[in-house]
Amino acid sequence: MSGEIAEIPQAAARLLQEGTGEIARVVEALQMPRVSHVVVSGRGSSGHAGTHLRYLIETRLGLSSAAAAPSVVTRYGASPRLKEALYILISQSGRSPDLVAAAEQATAAGAQTVAIVNDPNSPAARACRHVIPITAGPELAVAATKTVVNTMLAGMLLVARLSGDAALVSSAQAAPERLAQALALDWSAWARRLSDAPAGFVIGRGLTLGPAREAALKAAEVLGVPVLAFSSAEVLHGPKAAIRSEHPILGLNAGGEVSDSIEEALATLAREGASIFSGSGPRPTLPGLAAGDPVLDAIALLVPVYRALEAEAVRLGRDVDRPPGLVKVTETL
Amino acid sequence: MSGEIAEIPQAAARLLQEGTGEIARVVEALQMPRVSHVVVSGRGSSGHAGTHLRYLIETRLGLSSAAAAPSVVTRYGASPRLKEALYILISQSGRSPDLVAAAEQATAAGAQTVAIVNDPNSPAARACRHVIPITAGPELAVAATKTVVNTMLAGMLLVARLSGDAALVSSAQAAPERLAQALALDWSAWARRLSDAPAGFVIGRGLTLGPAREAALKAAEVLGVPVLAFSSAEVLHGPKAAIRSEHPILGLNAGGEVSDSIEEALATLAREGASIFSGSGPRPTLPGLAAGDPVLDAIALLVPVYRALEAEAVRLGRDVDRPPGLVKVTETL
Structure with a gap:
């Protein structure tokens, strides 16, 4: 865990270098005029990254944003209408079965689905139409740290590009230095x-x-x-x-x-x-x-x-x- | 607080007797085909009633449901797009300024707004197009009890009528007896x-x-x-x-x-x-x-x-x- 915390600034630098092209491609592929609301799915630390993202979505994109409740799909067997939704799945491992099942339902329901994941070959990534890899590198400690930071930073970059907010793009660029100060x-x-x-x-x-x-x-x-x-x-x-x-x-x-x-x-x-x-x-x-x-x-x-x-x-x-x-x-x- | 807890079954009976007509009128006035998603706003106990309601909305109405973040409007000054939203404000006092301001924004943005309140003359009720009074009677203890139960029951009646689910209507009718058993x-x-x-x-x-x-x-x-x-x-x-x-x-x-x-x-x-x-x-x-x-x-x-x-x-x-x-x-x- 100690090594992964120390790596946070470098992991952020890697995302800025390797991930921004992919984020730009996803943003270009998304049909935002079709979107009436956003659903963010994630549990534990990924859910908390989703809470940071929901405030960005609501304040910068002017879209209301919900936290997904996977049991609605996996336990209650319901299929909420998501045709007008942008559905963002956040999963560090990309392997939680209920999150994957709920994302598959969202994709099948016509939502524009985006996975923010560390492993672009994970089931979570395959369940979504678009994938944003956070390129944090392997994380071995049970308590996630660098992947949480990179997930939040990926969300910030996504919203910065979707809103065309140059100031937000430029403050994201300052992440490695700022995270090093925080360390x-x-x-x-x-x-x-x-x-x-x-x-x-x-x-x-x-x-x-x-x-x-x-x-x-x-x-x-x-x-x-x-x-x-x-x-x-x-x-x-x-x-x-x-x-x-x-x-x-x-x-x-x-x-x-x-x-x-x-x-x-x-x-x-x-x-x-x-x-x-x-x-x-x-x-x-x-x-x-x-x-x-x-x-x-x-x-x-x-x-x-x-x-x-x-x-x-x-x-x-x-x-x-x-x-x-x-x-x-x-x-x- | 003791007296208010003891009153829970009678308060529920009052809602079933006096409130169902009003709920039926609200349901008739709502244009559900226009609704692509639901936003539920409430803080503390009202927020928890909103969590119960969100599972009903997602599982019975097949609509995704978000918890409102009032600071998006009152602090960040954003105005999320809510034209396609059903916006439900839950407030026991009906007087929390930020919830009222966020509901006013929702009404102005074209959302179909419904207030679930104990006081139908409160600012929260005035901020919304439709009002469902929970008829719980005055509650004096700081810790809300009978108003929370009646709020949840009002949500259950609302979803039962919106979904035309006769079984759900009939189990709501059993509330006074069931709540007395629970007491x-x-x-x-x-x-x-x-x-x-x-x-x-x-x-x-x-x-x-x-x-x-x-x-x-x-x-x-x-x-x-x-x-x-x-x-x-x-x-x-x-x-x-x-x-x-x-x-x-x-x-x-x-x-x-x-x-x-x-x-x-x-x-x-x-x-x-x-x-x-x-x-x-x-x-x-x-x-x-x-x-x-x-x-x-x-x-x-x-x-x-x-x-x-x-x-x-x-x-x-x-x-x-x-x-x-x-x-x-x-x-x-």
């Missing part, structure tokens, strides 16, 4: 506090909601601590009642339009005695990134999260590459 | 164990995924314990690594097509030493409902959850009607 941020104070805690929380909103959920999942996988992720729009209502000072709260603020909302939630919780860890805000408690593009930085903030969790697990003597009881491929039906 | 189930063993625990988990899938998330939120609100909810399709992958025997797991299985998936996940976790509380399966650890309609029973299973949480909070001397730091109306932008 240098030491967030071990958060991970050390979390590994001793009964539970933890992560707060984001909009573009950082997916990364917040990803940070929570990875903390559970790597440190074995239950961590809950919420939008700053949700956390001050019901969930707040369960937050106590022994629950470290990680705030993920990448700037932009939702930045105030996140800072206000963190400030309110801090006033009430919560333990806040954040690289942003007036009094950051972790090293942060200088202001940049919020789309890219929402992705980059995962890098110090991954690094800190991995280092803490090593300190505790946990087998970070094979967390107890977990497997790499999700065999769900 | 008699004593799940205090789960709540007592949870109130002492560092964290807890709830597992459902498909139609019980929304109720599972609702149970987790309500446990946090009422008992102040962090509780995570997962689909049985997700929990055995990453999240499992954070489950230990001191984390009680509540299984919500209402039968039907996903039943095996839920039981297999619970059995796997039990074999590995987890503490399972469930009214279903070969060796139930809580009293359960006899087999019935999975759509209705997914709703009914919330009743013993609410009752047990409330009773445990009273036993602990917590102010269940006004949990510390929470307010009734969600004032988010």
Whole structure:
């Protein structure tokens, strides 16, 4: 896992070099005027990459975007109408049977289907009309890291090309450098506090909601601590009642339009005695990134999260590459 | 809160008596052939009711369904294309400013908008073309219970009428009796164990995924314990690594097509030493409902959850009607 985290900037550089041509070809082949809505399918970390992508699709392409529920197809036997849909399947392994079956149904239903996968020869890739390989290289640790970052970056490149947004293309080009800066941020104070805690929380909103959920999942996988992720729009209502000072709260603020909302939630919780860890805000408690593009930085903030969790697990003597009881491929039906 | 939980069967009877005419009028007014997809908007408990509704929409109406992200409109200033959408706003108070603003945008964008609300004179109702009042009567406790149940039941009636499914209409008619049976189930063993625990988990899938998330939120609100909810399709992958025997797991299985998936996940976790509380399966650890309609029973299973949480909070001397730091109306932008 450590080596894969260290490779993140190079994997991103590889995607920018080798993947952009393929993304341009897919964008040219897509018939966007036919599309009335988008469905994004993915589970676990891929689902969180899908959450980052859904905000880009809604804010940059002006299309509403749903998270697919594969059981609708594989368990309930329904075949939702998808003729007007752009259907994007995200799968790191490309081998989860229910995701493959749901994508096959979408293709058969006439959806324009795109697989964002690391293995272009996987069943997930074959189930879709178009394939975007994220070219992250082999990933062996159960807890995905570089593939998650490259998946999010591929989504950013796809939306940048679909919207013809030159500024977004150019900030994607800065990814390797920005991810290398993020790799240098030491967030071990958060991970050390979390590994001793009964539970933890992560707060984001909009573009950082997916990364917040990803940070929570990875903390559970790597440190074995239950961590809950919420939008700053949700956390001050019901969930707040369960937050106590022994629950470290990680705030993920990448700037932009939702930045105030996140800072206000963190400030309110801090006033009430919560333990806040954040690289942003007036009094950051972790090293942060200088202001940049919020789309890219929402992705980059995962890098110090991954690094800190991995280092803490090593300190505790946990087998970070094979967390107890977990497997790499999700065999769900 | 206690009185409102006890009122659940009568509130459902009121909806069946007073609300079905209004639902029939809305269904007649909707132009379903124009609809290519559905967007459901709601936060917290209303969002969980929306998750129950999205499975009904996808499995019974064959339309893909998205959860709205209000910040796309209120923070990012985007206006997603919604001309072909059926947009359903769920709000108990009917007063959350960002949900109202996003629904106004949807109506302006040409969506067919429907508000499912308790107060038909609320801003949420005014923001939509059509209104379905859930006629739950006033709810004073911060933690919503009878309004959540009536919202889910209203969604079930709406889909039953839209699909012309007489069996679904008839199982909705059985709601008052079924909810009264559910009120008699004593799940205090789960709540007592949870109130002492560092964290807890709830597992459902498909139609019980929304109720599972609702149970987790309500446990946090009422008992102040962090509780995570997962689909049985997700929990055995990453999240499992954070489950230990001191984390009680509540299984919500209402039968039907996903039943095996839920039981297999619970059995796997039990074999590995987890503490399972469930009214279903070969060796139930809580009293359960006899087999019935999975759509209705997914709703009914919330009743013993609410009752047990409330009773445990009273036993602990917590102010269940006004949990510390929470307010009734969600004032988010």
